[in-house]
Amino acid sequence: MVKKEDFKRCEQSSFCRRNHAIAKYAEEQGSKWTSPYVIPPDTIKLVDGILTADVIKTVDAAKQETRKFPMTLKFLENGVVRVTIDEQSRINGEIALPEGKDGKVNKQRYNKVEDYTIVGGLTPDTSVSKATKTKDTTSIAFGPEMKWQVVVNHSPVKIEFLRDGHSEVVLNDRGLINLEHWRAKPEDSGNGDEAAAYPPGYEKDGMWEETFNGKTDSKPRGPESIALDITFVGYTDVYGIPEHTGPLSLRETKGSGEGKFDQPYRLWNADVFQYEYDSPMALYGAVPFMQAHKKGSDVGVFWMNAAETWIDIEKTGSVAKNPLSFSTKAESTQTHWISESGLVDVFVFLGPDSRSLYKQYGGLIGHTRLPPLFSIAHHQCRWNYESETDVLDVTANFDKYHIPYDVIWLDIEYTDKKKYFTWDKNFFPNPDRMMSRLEETKRKLVAIIDPHVKKEDGFSLYKEAIAGDHCIKNADGGVYEGQCWPGLSIWPDFSRQSTRDWWAAKYDHKNFEGSLANLHVWNDMNEPAIFDGPDVSMHRDALHADGWEHRDMHNMYGSMMVSSSYEGLKARDPKEPKRPFILSRSWWAGTHRSAAIWTGDNMGTWEHMASAGPTLMNNGLAGMTFSGADVGGFFDDPPSDMLTRWYQAGAFYPFFRAHAHIDTKRREPWLIGEPYTSMIRDAIVLRYSLLTTWYTAFYTASKTGLPVLRPHFIQFPDDTDGFKEDRQYFIGDSGLLHHPVTSKDAESIELYLADDQPHYTYLDYDELRGKGSHTVKTELSHNPVFIHGGHIFTRRDRQRRSAELMRRDPVTLVVALDNAQFAQGELYMDDGETFRNEAGEYLHRRFTFTSGKLLSKDLHIGDSSQAAAKRKYADDVDSVFVEKVVLVGLKRTQATDVTVEQAGKHWQADLEHVRDLPLGRAVYHVRLPKVRVSGDWSIQVA
Ligand code: NOJ
Numbered sequence: 013m014v015k016k017e018d019f020k021r022c023e024q025s026s027f028c029r030r031n032h033a034i035a036k037y038a039e040e041q042g043s044k045w046t047s048p049y050v051i052p053p054d055t056i057k058l059v060d061g062i063l064t065a066d067v068i069k070t071v072d073a074a075k076q077e078t079r080k081f082p083m084t085l086k087f088l089e090n091g092v093v094r095v096t097i098d099e100q101s102r103i104n105g106e107i108a109l110p111e112g113k114d115g116k117v118n119k120q121r122y123n124k125v126e127d128y129t130i131v132g133g134l135t136p137d138t139s140v141s142k143a144t145k146t147k148d149t150t151s152i153a154f155g156p157e158m159k160w161q162v163v164v165n166h167s168p169v170k171i172e173f174l175r176d177g178h179s180e181v182v183l184n185d186r187g188l189i190n191l192e193h194w195r196a197k198p199e200d201s202g203n204g205d206e207a208a209a210y211p212p213g214y215e216k217d218g219m220w221e222e223t224f225n226g227k228t229d230s231k232p233r234g235p236e237s238i239a240l241d242i243t244f245v246g247y248t249d250v251y252g253i254p255e256h257t258g259p260l261s262l263r264e265t266k267g268s269g270e271g272k273f274d275q276p277y278r279l280w281n282a283d284v285f286q287y288e289y290d291s292p293m294a295l296y297g298a299v300p301f302m303q304a305h306k307k308g309s310d311v312g313v314f315w316m317n318a319a320e321t322w323i324d325i326e327k328t329g330s331v332a333k334n335p336l337s338f339s340t341k342a343e344s345t346q347t348h349w350i351s352e353s354g355l356v357d358v359f360v361f362l363g364p365d366s367r368s369l370y371k372q373y374g375g376l377i378g379h380t381r382l383p384p385l386f387s388i389a390h391h392q393c394r395w396n397y398e399s400e401t402d403v404l405d406v407t408a409n410f411d412k413y414h415i416p417y418d419v420i421w422l423d424i425e426y427t428d429k430k431k432y433f434t435w436d437k438n439f440f441p442n443p444d445r446m447m448s449r450l451e452e453t454k455r456k457l458v459a460i461i462d463p464h465v466k467k468e469d470g471f472s473l474y475k476e477a478i479a480g481d482h483c484i485k486n487a488d489g490g491v492y493e494g495q496c497w498p499g500l501s502i503w504p505d506f507s508r509q510s511t512r513d514w515w516a517a518k519y520d521h522k523n524f525e526g527s528l529a530n531l532h533v534w535n536d537m538n539e540p541a542i543f544d545g546p547d548v549s550m551h552r553d554a555l556h557a558d559g560w561e562h563r564d565m566h567n568m569y570g571s572m573m574v575s576s577s578y579e580g581l582k583a584r585d586p587k588e589p590k591r592p593f594i595l596s597r598s599w600w601a602g603t604h605r606s607a608a609i610w611t612g613d614n615m616g617t618w619e620h621m622a623s624a625g626p627t628l629m630n631n632g633l634a635g636m637t638f639s640g641a642d643v644g645g646f647f648d649d650p651p652s653d654m655l656t657r658w659y660q661a662g663a664f665y666p667f668f669r670a671h672a673h674i675d676t677k678r679r680e681p682w683l684i685g686e687p688y689t690s691m692i693r694d695a696i697v698l699r700y701s702l703l704t705t706w707y708t709a710f711y712t713a714s715k716t717g718l719p720v721l722r723p724h725f726i727q728f729p730d731d732t733d734g735f736k737e738d739r740q741y742f743i744g745d746s747g748l749l750h751h752p753v754t755s756k757d758a759e760s761i762e763l764y765l766a767d768d769q770p771h772y773t774y775l776d777y778d779e780l781r782g783k784g785s786h787t788v789k790t791e792l793s794h795n796p797v798f799i800h801g802g803h804i805f806t807r808r809d810r811q812r813r814s815a816e817l818m819r820r821d822p823v824t825l826v827v828a829l830d831n832a833q834f835a836q837g838e839l840y841m842d843d844g845e846t847f848r849n850e851a852g853e854y855l856h857r858r859f860t861f862t863s864g865k866l867l868s869k870d871l872h873i874g875d876s877s878q879a880a881a882k883r884k885y886a887d888d889v890d891s892v893f894v895e896k897v898v899l900v901g902l903k904r905t906q907a908t909d910v911t912v913e914q915a916g917k918h919w920q921a922d923l924e925h926v927r928d929l930p931l932g933r934a935v936y937h938v939r940l941p942k943v944r945v946s947g948d949w950s951i952q953v954a
Pocket residue numbers: 394395423424460536537597612613646671672673
């Protein structure tokens with residue numbers, strides 16, 4: 013059971029409590045409530061796509077006492093609007109810090125999140141230059157053909173975003189904005205100047221100091237939370253804000269809806285031991301991106317703040333009840349965002365569809381990097397493989413039992429007393445020998461490297477950390493120390509470039525003794541997990557470089573670490589850099605540029621298995637598409653049927669790794685026994701046979717930001733019945749639909765079909781038809797996978813020991829026809845290992861089947877400068893040919909052969925009838941058409 017008492021609830025966090033008090037008061041006051049924030053119209057200026065204005069907060073109306081918060085609205089070239097609000101007195105440094113803190117603690121609001129998060133897309137659209145002012149509002153047209161509009165209401169402040177005349181997103185719709193201004197700490201802990209500014213229930217305790225579970229936060233800058241409500245007008249489904257368990261379409265946390273959570277969703281990266289499977293509690297990752305979807309429209313916001321954040325969601329018609337509201341539609345989602353410190357820095361995306369949305373969002377934080385091919389294959393981990401012999405025995409057994417695998421993992425026990433970058437030589441006397449042996453069968457090793465550094469005088473990493481001033485400091489300025497696996501430890505300050513460079517260099521082969529090129533890395537415990545810290549993490553008042561507090565950047569810490577690891581691994585081979593593979597436990601917006609993630613310490617229960625799907629989907633929507641869950645469950649010993657089902661589910665996670673706690677029984681597939689071992693083998697082999705399809709989906713994700721696991725609402729944006737569907741999902745654009753079985757002894761699944769196109773079962777091509785729910789029988793041996801008619805995907809039917817060994821194997825095309833006898837699909841291939849693809853060394857094909865003819869056409873986007881690179885790769889895979897085409901749902905034909913054409917030559921191939929389907933259709937094989945994948949070709953069925 014999770015120890016809930018170790019983690020704060022909203023009411024235990026003073027800034028969350030204070031902002032909830034405002035929300036409650038505003039609700040009680042109804043139409044009498046007015047937000048005390050206004051924008052004097054004469055402060056509004058619009059120059060070259062940037063609007064500046066002052067937001068004025070009335071602190072004491074009687075005394076006419078106010079505070080100034082400079083605001084900017086940046087209209088960016090991609091149609092995104094960035095709204096930033098800072099605080100004048102803190103910008104000016106006009107705040108008094110407690111004794112001894114001057115010069116140590118930064119007086120500003122934290123304004124560096126951008127530096128670690130944003131990679132592009134910030135250029136203002138200078139054509140946005142006309143502001144239309146009335147007494148009450150200022151309106152600005154922007155976006156495509158200037159058809160989008162922002163309307164700024166002056167008093168009270170409110171910012172409405174309209175697309176084609178329709179209100180979509182409203183900031184401060186309910187007047188819950190709260191910018192905690194700097195104020196002097198009252199001598200007597202009395203009310204100071206707050207009395208007039210805040211509603212009853214707005215407690216002052218916790219503003220200056222706060223203690224949780226005996227750990228005190230000194231809060232040298234006093235209260236500094238920021239909060240804003242955001243309404244998605246006319247949207248009832250919102251998604252994202254990972255990482256949480258629970259349904260894909262986010263639950264309410266307020267209001268009267270059924271099944272609502274009693275807490276806001278929390279974003280505070282934390283090591284939550286034995287977390288719950290349906291909960292708004294914070295987990296290891298935090299991405300404050302929310303997408304709202306309705307028929308015909310997608311919009312979103314990115315709340316770029318890396319401090320602790322709470323988000324309330326309420327789906328009611330109460331927008332209409334609030335007379336101050338711009339919006340009149342009854343069905344809306346109201347959200348309330350509350351962060352402990354930093355700036356209001358919110359990006360608003362108006363879509364209008366999910367593809368545009370991910371383009372806009374991805375333009376800022378980048379898309380996921382194309383991973384090395386081996387890393388999307390099957391990984392075998394446990395805490396711990398005990399020795400070199402153990403590692404090689406496990407490898408030998410995979411081969412003996414004909415189960416493909418690519419990566420074996422070493423958890424913390426491989427080190428000398430949990431000192432990373434060292435080996436326990438009693439058990440791993442010769443790591444490079446071990447890695448060479450793995451390399452012989454093209455396998456890799458992943459070794460864990462955690463951020464805590466053992467405090468031991470003779471340990472070189474520790475000595476260097478101290479000597480190089482690389483450590484995070486405690487609030488008093490001494491080196492921050494805490495407990496983790498090695499005992500007393502220190503933590504590198506990854507917010508510094510010099511520290512990131514120092515750490516990166518540790519991965520160099522000469523520094524990481526015994527490491528070879530096939531060693532990759534697992535950065536765990538990087539929230540950071542600190543066993544004796546508050547919320548099992550770091551004290552918020554710990555100090556990073558430039559006097560910034562840990563509270564300001566907590567949710568980015570892991571991301572900063574993995575970006576350093578990424579650079580280090582990439583630099584190992586300067587002549588021919590290889591794509592690093594890193595698994596991170598902690599993550600933030602943009603971590604996907606460096607690492608994959610997994611859902612941490614899940615339980616070996618059916619409920620946890622079921623909750624992985626929606627969690628991974630929400631992760632993917634927010635940008636972290638390369639994610640998975642521990643297959644088998646981290647804790648407990650899964651019964652054989654559960655383990656089998658979990659392998660089947662895991663074979664359809666973007667990141668597919670079996671892992672287990674040190675106290676669990678060994679559970680490598682051959683130990684489970686028949687019939688389970690064979691069923692598990694089948695699930696893994698299925699993953700390998702579809703690697704070309706997975707890789708193509710990753711390529712699409714890397715170019716478009718579209719997630720690899722596609723929820724129904726993305727694939728069928730107008731099908732309202734599917735907006736909440738989260739028991740099944742599609743793999744990229746392949747048309748493959750997976751519905752994992754996640755309950756014991758399930759004899760059937762309820763499969764949801766979004767349209768009236770035929771859907772075919774993966775193994776037998778049985779046809780299902782008709783929009784709506786279908787009861788489909790399932791057996792334990794059977795992983796429910798379906799093909800949506802209208803799609804073409806590729807697979808490789810020859811089983812090998814690892815992914816790299818399949819590189820030149822022939823390809824099979826599965827052409828699943830729709831009602832119009834049409835289908836289309838894609839194939840992307842490259843060397844799977846280097847960065848040469850970026851110079852054009854890759855192949856990208858588009859397949860279409862229409863009027864009985866299957867065509868392969870080039871989709872390579874490189875210009876003439878890439879022609880030579882493109883040819884080089886084509887030559888490299890010249891021997892890769894299509895060995896079979898499966899035509900599923902083709903109208904029955906009398907033909908027995910087909911005409912193939914490539915490079916001006918024609919030849920015949922056999923057409924083999926496999927089985928009949930309803931409505932005069934059938935399944936056929938085109939046997940050995942022998943076209944080369946690298947060139948254009950056609951296959952005509954007479
Ligand atoms: C916590 C991780 O979540 C888990 O996967 C790992 O096995 C342990 N740390 C030990 O390193």
